[in-house]
Amino acid sequence: MDIKEYMKGLGQKARKAGREISRTESGKKNLALLKIAAAIENSHELLIAENRKDLDAGKKNVLDAASLDRLELKPSGIQAMVEGLRQVAALPDPVGEITDLSYRPSGIQVGQMRVPLGVIGIIYESRPNVTVDAAALCLKSGNACILRGGSESIHSNQAIAACISQGLQAAGLPVEAVQIVATADRAAVGELITMNQYVDVIVPRGGKSLIERISKDATIPVIKHLDGICHVYIDDTADIDKAVRIAVNAKTHRYGVCNAMETLLVAESIAAKVLPLLAEKYSEKGVELRGCLKTCSLVPNCIRATEEDWDTEYLAPILSIRIVDGIDQAMDHINQHSSGHTEAIVTEDYTLARRFLREVDSSSVMVNASTRFADGFEYGLGAEIGISTDKLHARGPVGLKGLTSLKYIVLGDGHIRQ
Amino acid sequence: MDIKEYMKGLGQKARKAGREISRTESGKKNLALLKIAAAIENSHELLIAENRKDLDAGKKNVLDAASLDRLELKPSGIQAMVEGLRQVAALPDPVGEITDLSYRPSGIQVGQMRVPLGVIGIIYESRPNVTVDAAALCLKSGNACILRGGSESIHSNQAIAACISQGLQAAGLPVEAVQIVATADRAAVGELITMNQYVDVIVPRGGKSLIERISKDATIPVIKHLDGICHVYIDDTADIDKAVRIAVNAKTHRYGVCNAMETLLVAESIAAKVLPLLAEKYSEKGVELRGCLKTCSLVPNCIRATEEDWDTEYLAPILSIRIVDGIDQAMDHINQHSSGHTEAIVTEDYTLARRFLREVDSSSVMVNASTRFADGFEYGLGAEIGISTDKLHARGPVGLKGLTSLKYIVLGDGHIRQ
Incomplete structure (x- = not known):
């Protein structure tokens, strides 16, 4: 032929x-x-x-x-x-x-x-x-x-x-x-x-x-989209229950999907409160944690993350965690490491929610919702032929x-x- | 450097x-x-x-x-x-x-x-x-x-x-x-x-x-757009005055622009009426006419068009003219030779207007208007950075x-x- x-x-x-x-x-x-x-x-x-x-x-x-x-x-x-x-x-x-x-x-x-x-x-x-x-x-x-x-x-x-x-x-x-x-x-x-x-x-x-x-x-x-390196950022204005619920769902609802969270960013002043709660849930589900130095000091059994971790789509029960100063450092991290797929902030603060929505340059940007919602059916498109992280035409x-x-x-x- | x-x-x-x-x-x-x-x-x-x-x-x-x-x-x-x-x-x-x-x-x-x-x-x-x-x-x-x-x-x-x-x-x-x-x-x-x-x-x-x-x-x-091989099709249901006005404007308003008409298609049963009127106007403006065999029999001083003419953007006082059976042959010609920039039909027929709008696959499709209108200012965009004949993103x-x-x-x- x-x-x-x-x-x-x-x-x-x-x-x-x-x-x-x-x-x-x-x-x-x-x-x-x-x-x-x-x-x-x-x-x-x-x-x-x-x-x-x-x-x-x-x-x-x-x-x-x-x-x-x-x-x-x-x-x-x-x-x-x-x-x-x-x-x-x-x-x-x-x-x-x-x-x-x-x-x-x-x-x-x-x-x-x-x-x-x-x-x-x-x-x-x-x-x-x-x-x-x-x-x-x-x-x-x-x-x-x-x-x-x-x-x-x-x-x-x-x-x-x-x-x-x-x-x-x-x-x-x-x-x-x-x-x-x-x-x-x-x-x-x-x-x-x-x-x-x-x-x-x-x-x-x-x-x-x-x-x-x-x-x-x-x-x-x-x-097309190549990667789904999705982030959840828990601000210190977050409601703890919502933060835990979202961070657990975004990581563990399904592992091998492009809209699963791969990196969790946590504001420093809420980290000591929220990370131990999360670590327990992740441990129950068998999720391996790889954290920055500060994270490792708060979470037992946390492996030190390398620079490479921030750019890795695990598609597996592995999560990288980084503690940041606040929203600006979180958005800087996202700008640098995100694949432009989906990012979420957890916050009760009106102004921060508004800033995150406007300033984060990804195909889906969320407030107080799991990244797992980034999906044609969930968005009401009826079905999807794929997900685009390109900037022209469809995102x-x-x-x-x-x-x-x-x-x-x-x-x-x-x-x-x- | x-x-x-x-x-x-x-x-x-x-x-x-x-x-x-x-x-x-x-x-x-x-x-x-x-x-x-x-x-x-x-x-x-x-x-x-x-x-x-x-x-x-x-x-x-x-x-x-x-x-x-x-x-x-x-x-x-x-x-x-x-x-x-x-x-x-x-x-x-x-x-x-x-x-x-x-x-x-x-x-x-x-x-x-x-x-x-x-x-x-x-x-x-x-x-x-x-x-x-x-x-x-x-x-x-x-x-x-x-x-x-x-x-x-x-x-x-x-x-x-x-x-x-x-x-x-x-x-x-x-x-x-x-x-x-x-x-x-x-x-x-x-x-x-x-x-x-x-x-x-x-x-x-x-x-x-x-x-x-x-x-x-x-x-x-x-x-981007590469070419502007724009067509005007005069159907036999056209108002003759509008047809002449549009065909003259589309060709002669400015020659070196991408939205100028380069090929005129005319329905056979109206050709004998409209082409002599147009030929006179074009002659006044010094536009060279290159036509199909039938066109040349109706228009004195018309040069025989070659196959190449149908695919040429003259950007000059030259116009190719072809006589067609009707809208289907006109749209076939457009499908084959258009650069996807701008095409117009002149007709008073509701159904034909509706068909042309739907079926012609160009970035601008017009009824009873000059192709010269394909422009950001005229469309109310305020200004334009360019014209796209691609299909993704912007057309x-x-x-x-x-x-x-x-x-x-x-x-x-x-x-x-x-």
């Missing part, structure tokens, strides 16, 4: 289908989503059987436990895909919305219309559920997509692809609106991320090294709106420029 | 000033803009004298007439800079605006806050007025900027830079918020567009080859909002994720 030609063919078909899907009315797109949901429900056994092939091959190739876990399609996972599709169908359609339409002194009316981006390329690891989630968001936002899942999930993905095609066909939409790269050849990724003529944006999902590689080589804009969880942009529309009556 | 070290120094100072300017209140930013305006007014003679040095050097180096024209600072041009500054001061400040703040089922409040991008790098040809316009927009939108103008305007730019510093100082703002690259060494541009740590976005302004080179080499996101004229993005803010009261 000539990979270059194959990918170009996918690109051309996606471009054509994208044009059609971009002007498809909402009802038809929703019908397709519901038909895909029904096809997946009806293919339950087949999906489990195909996934079994991937799992068997994965075990033979000695995939690690975490990879096998991500690869496995459980009945509850299939049900979640079906519900996800129905939820996306129920979301309002962002495409075509016109805002700020108003008359200018010249007599023309100027406004903005929300429009799809065109063709989205999505590259992800061997997580079959991403295939459905990504397809659903792209379809609803009027974009065609080309999906490249991990090669370990090839059987599962092709079974899911068949359901998607069925749904698109049943709704009278072009099946090329959602295409799955049907080769495990890695050269396909290289083509996908450089086909500027056919693809408008790339969304990589997966580990840091995958995303780094793709960002480096892509000539097409990439929506934070990226939902349907993040897969669209605004063009200008001008209405006149024979108006000319003077 | 070690260019790498020099540029890194500018970057570090810009990053630091950017943090300060990002949280500066509107009144102070406006005061700086007004102080800069006053400094420029007071330096009128000096600016003319410094500009004279550039002009003399330019003549010695045999710059072409158009370049000398762009380089020249006339008294009216200086007054326009002053007025531009006052206009930007009068615009509403987009920074810090909070939108869509609402309660989620979990009890947290989620909204979005408009925030500066950080540090903007602007690269432009020898047009001294761009120095002031760009600085004003960046300052008002809370961004620091690094400006690299053409080396032919170095004296003018440094005189303007002195006025800007004076204004910033008078308002108590860091002078590093606006820095001008003080070397003509082209290596400085190479550094500027790859200092990802210090610069968040690059805006190149100038000819296509400059912008192409920068886009190719930049590792930082670029806001069309980029004003203050285009130099900002939205971060999420979350307000809780000790809320944790369940």
